[in-house]
Amino acid sequence: MKEIIEVIALFLGFVGWIMIFVSLQDQYWKESTTEGSVITTSTIYENLWMSCASDSTGIYNCRDFPSLFALPGYIQASRALMIAAIVFGTFGLVATLVGMQCSKIGGENYLLKGRIAAIGGVFFLLQGISTMIAVSWYAANITQQFFDQFYPGTKYEIGEGLYIGWSSATLAICGGSCLLCACKFKSPSEKVSYPYQPSSRGHVLSTVATSAPSNYGRNAYV
DSSP: HHHHHHHHHHHHHHHHHHHHHHHOOOOSSEEEEOOOOOOOOEEEESSSSSEEETTTTEEEEHHHEESSSSHHHHHHHHHHHHHHHHHHHHHHHHHHHHHOOOOOOTTTTTHHHHHHHHHHHHHHHHHHHHHHHHHHHHHHHHHHHOOOOOOOSOOEEEEEHHHHHHHHHHHHHHHHHHHHHTTSSGGGSSSSOOOOOOOOOOHHHHHHHSSSSSSSSSGGGO
């Protein structure tokens, strides 16, 4: 049972880790809305690294953000959190592979391997939390600008990249939770066997019996 839970947790964490890269590569973190526009000639869409524009003919042009310090604070924070999520996920994968009961890595000290697997679960949780904060923070700014009637700039809608990020965070959190729950189960190899010790009651009684002083002398039977 424990081995199955660990395999499922590893699969969830690995898929969530891969989806971080998919989310970062996706260009549609936010897309300009057509709400209130009569004629739309171009569409603007952005992610954490670049801004792109496409016209009605399908021709698009992308450019990287020119300056890091000129970016809004939430974009810089989202970048840092997503990079931290990749690092946490990498540590989580390594720790889980070492700590799995079915893995030969790290010897056969199953008590230590269980603790290492628990550490991997914590890293997966940190990965999911970092991704969730980054994506939700980015989405919160989109919705705040969209519903602000006095916002002078271009209004955007939530893009598919954010949904991929939310899915990644959910899978990582589920994987980390499964690993932590698996630590409560003990496999047969982890159960400590105590050596059998016979009862010392009979030995004590025999000792007392043999050491008791005799009331008869040697000449009593002569």
